[in-house]
Amino acid sequence: MTFVLHRNLVQAPPMAAAGDGCWLVDQDGRRVLDASGGAAVSSLGHGHAGVVAAIARQAAQLEYAHTSFFTNAPAEALAERLVRNAPPGFGAGRVAFVGGGSEAMEVALKLARQHVVERGEPSRTHFIARRMSYHGNTLGALAVGGHLQRRALYAPLLMPVTHVAPCYAYRFRRDDEDEAAYGRRAADELDAEIRRVGPERVAAFVAEPVVGATLGCVAAVAGYFSRVREICDRHGVLFIADEVMCGMGRTGTLFALEHDGVRPDIITLGKGLGAGYAPIGATMASERVVAPLLRGTGALANGHTYMSHPVACAAALAVLDCIEHDRLLDRVVARGDMLRAMLRERFSAHPHVGDVRGRGLFVALEFVEERASKRPFARARKLAESVRAAAMARGLACYPGSGTADGENGDHVLLAPPFIVGEDEVAMIVDRLAAAIDAAIDAAV
Numbered sequence: 001m002t003f004v005l006h007r008n009l010v011q012a013p014p015m016a017a018a019g020d021g022c023w024l025v026d027q028d029g030r031r032v033l034d035a036s037g038g039a040a041v042s043s044l045g046h047g048h049a050g051v052v053a054a055i056a057r058q059a060a061q062l063e064y065a066h067t068s069f070f071t072n073a074p075a076e077a078l079a080e081r082l083v084r085n086a087p088p089g090f091g092a093g094r095v096a097f098v099g100g101g102s103e104a105m106e107v108a109l110k111l112a113r114q115h116v117v118e119r120g121e122p123s124r125t126h127f128i129a130r131r132m133s134y135h136g137n138t139l140g141a142l143a144v145g146g147h148l149q150r151r152a153l154y155a156p157l158l159m160p161v162t163h164v165a166p167c168y169a170y171r172f173r174r175d176d177e178d179e180a181a182y183g184r185r186a187a188d189e190l191d192a193e194i195r196r197v198g199p200e201r202v203a204a205f206v207a208e209p210v211v212g213a214t215l216g217c218v219a220a221v222a223g224y225f226s227r228v229r230e231i232c233d234r235h236g237v238l239f240i241a242d243e244v245m246c247g248m249g250r251t252g253t254l255f256a257l258e259h260d261g262v263r264p265d266i267i268t269l270g271k272g273l274g275a276g277y278a279p280i281g282a283t284m285a286s287e288r289v290v291a292p293l294l295r296g297t298g299a300l301a302n303g304h305t306y307m308s309h310p311v312a313c314a315a316a317l318a319v320l321d322c323i324e325h326d327r328l329l330d331r332v333v334a335r336g337d338m339l340r341a342m343l344r345e346r347f348s349a350h351p352h353v354g355d356v357r358g359r360g361l362f363v364a365l366e367f368v369e370e371r372a373s374k375r376p377f378a379r380a381r382k383l384a385e386s387v388r389a390a391a392m393a394r395g396l397a398c399y400p401g402s403g404t405a406d407g408e409n410g411d412h413v414l415l416a417p418p419f420i421v422g423e424d425e426v427a428m429i430v431d432r433l434a435a436a437i438d439a440a441i442d443a444a445v
């Protein structure tokens with residue numbers, strides 16, 4: 001009997017009882033290798049003594065003080081740490097801390113709106129985002145999201161947003177294009193859409209620098225995001241980078257867009273920011289975004305009860321300390337290269353693994369029914385879900401996704417193990433996943 005409104009109302013999931021590094025332990029003592037950190041959350045693994053101690057210290061010192069009366073030391077220190085490490089343009093920026101990724105996206109959308117109004121362009125009410133992206137489950141975030149299954153039920157409630165194509169070379173680059181030409185074509189869709197809507201109506205463009213849950217760790221081709229930046233600048237449109245899943249070291253740099261050398265206007269963070277030790281999200285506003293507010297109302301037209309929560313901010317600070325002190329970004333790059341190399345070796349001749357991709361410890365496999373044509377398995381087969389179940393039966397937790405090929409059909413599985421993953425655990429992930437894939441495909445074909 002359960003009184004929890006679980007995701008599955010018919011069958012409750014097993015009870016997680018403890019965590020230990022890269023492993024989760026259920027109430028029967030069964031150990032599961034956490035190969036996806038939940039949904040790319042647990043970047044330090046489970047039971048990190050330093051983070052736990054920082055949380056206990058902060059809870060004892062000051063557990064809460066409402067932000068309309070007080071600021072607090074962990075929030076100030078965390079904001080400073082983030083802006084000092086952010087891409088250029090954020091050095092004198094500001095950061096809002098909220099309860100998770102979706103809230104961070106809501107703050108980003110509202111901040112973009114407030115910014116354009118305060119700079120004297122209230123006609124800018126329209127947002128453009130990309131198909132096959134996910135930005136969260138609250139209504140604003142769901143509206144900009146392009147995940148068809150998650151949007152469908154709520155579509156009549158969502159604000160109008162238009163979507164352009166993602167930059168997804170495996171499926172959408174034409175044979176007559178090199179990567180540069182493809183990147184230009186994909187970015188130019190944004191230019192065309194802004195012109196179609198009318199630049200004076202567009203507030204912001206929203207994109208995940210490396211697309212996570214919907215496409216499975218798809219990084220853009222070189223040059224795509226620089227062109228996006230140019231297009232946004234040309235039309236006075238803000239660029240919101242949703243780094244909720246791909247940020248905070250997951251791809252080998254603290255901010256995912258560092259890899260592309262591109263400066264967004266607003267960055268959202270979540271997941272790896274608290275690494276599972278605290279529910280926390282953040283919206284980072286660049287100097288350029290904050291400037292008209294400073295000259296104008298001087299106030300953020302938005303607020304939440306749990307903003308700048310001291311314990312959550314202390315946890316996130318301890319996570320960043322650990323990433324820096326233990327040089328974990330180097331480890332993300334090395335272990336990520338190792339994981340992809342082992343997966344490629346194992347699956348290079350596999351008839352149903354079409355692509356192995358990703359950056360850092362943000363890695364995915366895309367499944368196809370036929371390799372040459374890249375034809376996906378039909379959705380009705382629920383292959384991604386079967387891989388997840390077969391993996392769990394083998395003591396491996398991985399994160400499945402579907403709609404990979406066209407928004408509806410297609411399957412992938414996402415791996416995002418903790419940054420502390422050992423070489424033996426990387427090998428174990430590959431072995432268990434290979435067995436799970438074969439079992440699921442045998443059942444599906």
Ligand SMILES: Cc1ncc(COP(=O)(O)O)c(C=O)c1O
Binds near residue numbers: 136208246
């Ligand atoms: C890219 C991206 N943005 C936003 C969110 C929403 O974050 P949350 O689930 O913490 O609300 C997610 C969650 O998966 C995400 O992957």
